[in-house]
Amino acid sequence: MGSVVVAYSGGVDSTFLLKVAVEVLGNKVLAVTATSPTYTQEELFSSKRMVRSLGVKHLVIKTRELEDKRFAANPVNRCYYCKKELFSSLKKIAKSKKLNSVVEASNITDAQDFRPGVKAKQELNVRSPLVEAGLSKDEIRKLSKALGLSTWDKPNLACLASRIPYGKPITAGILSRIDKAESALRELGFRQVRVRHNENTCRIEVLKNDIPVLVKKSNEVVERLKQLKYNYITLDLEGYRVGSMNEVLKK
16 A cells, blocks of 8 residues: 555554554554544543554544534444544545555454444545455454554453444433443453443443353442442343444344
8 A cells, every 4th residue: 555544543453453554564654543522531542552652653633423413313324424524534634644545444353243334434445454354353363462462352442322322312421421431340340341321221241251240249330330320220141242232223
């Protein structure tokens, strides 16, 4: 590609992509991280640290997807509007910096879930090198470990809006509430966690092995989440899985 803008979230996949891009293209790489109420500040700080350690040029931009009524209404294709906003911004940056391509870090495992954002990627000619290379999530973790990347076993990331049922409006207040709830659970020792929000009820997902641990800590969990105005705190007995909010959709 010659030179690239990398959509960088700080997760397993985008860190691996950024590392390889720098090895191949040297200083012809720019990492761009988006910040908005749909992303946690914790991840932004983590992204900045990683980019510094890789010695890559880094740009942080603000995206305004919540100002788009189509996104805020939380339709089934919500991710399309979010990715359209992000990739349009990255294309403008690439043009202004005279960089040839915009790349993002989807992998072939992602195709197993519902991903309406793919349409925006195709419309704007954003490339996915990890998909083109046929790499799965597990393979990316193994390769990341071999490269010495600390992100190799990092929990899966997803924007906070993915915790809200389709059709329920997305607001900055709800996103902040979800973020605080998940932070509270991480403080209690749960690395991979989702708090699925439904008004005054939350549904907690942790890894199956962690379910007995969470039950033992249930008093602490209830106390912390009730402080965030959740009246009912429930545990999903299926455990954490990618895209559980999509299970209500017809294939």
